[in-house]
Amino acid sequence: MGFEVRLEGPLLRMRFFDALTHADLAGLAEEMLACEARLPVTPSRLSSLTEVTHVEVGFSEMLAFVERRRAVGPRQPIRSALVVTEAVQFGIARMFQTLNDHPLVTVCIFHDEAAALAWLGEAAAVVRNAGAGP
Template sequence: MAILFKYNKQKDALYCVLSGGLDKNEFRQEIKGVVESTEHPPNIRSIWDVTELDFSQITADFQRELILIRKSFPERHPARIAVVVPDQLGFGMARMYEMLSMDVGDNLKVFYDFAEAEEWLLEAHE
């Protein structure tokens, strides 16, 4: 799995790209890096581009584990999070993740279109 982060200071948003398979330990380390960054606040609004993510091994149990990881970083909440997916499978998986993580306290929304996701993400800040 690869996770790339880029902070856009002008937009005050974190851009994240996930590709390949998803590894929960790497995910934990990357979220820790987001929280500990001195470049932006820990609950920075973010857009997650998962259009290159391999969804084939992701189960509801795996998603619950990712949610527990997110919960273990309370300084990350509340955050506004847009997730961009490639297709119906990705949309269904991301919507399940959204539903399972409702008690985390973040405002998470799933999109097919990157521009729409970015517009939604940035509108709350202006």
């Protein structure tokens, strides 16, 4: 498989490498759903596409992935940061962003992991402070 998934504290990290295939998207959807089912809240996510060398998926495969994820939505609002460095990586990230119209998911594309982590950290701070009261 051309991806790995790991939970780091409140963040679900995904790293894609080599070719991005339909099998990768299908496997990722199942792995994410299994991981999320074990957690009390749905984690925000950081997806790094910076090691993807070529893309073997198109619109129909990406739509199937998004629809599979949409069928089991997050428990609360989450953010999804996609990190890219190449034009083809940006193209696939933009397709995902456009198709992902779930009202509880905000997707943003970054060219720098530090900026992505800062954006995700802002969301985590809001969630932590929501229960703090006035």
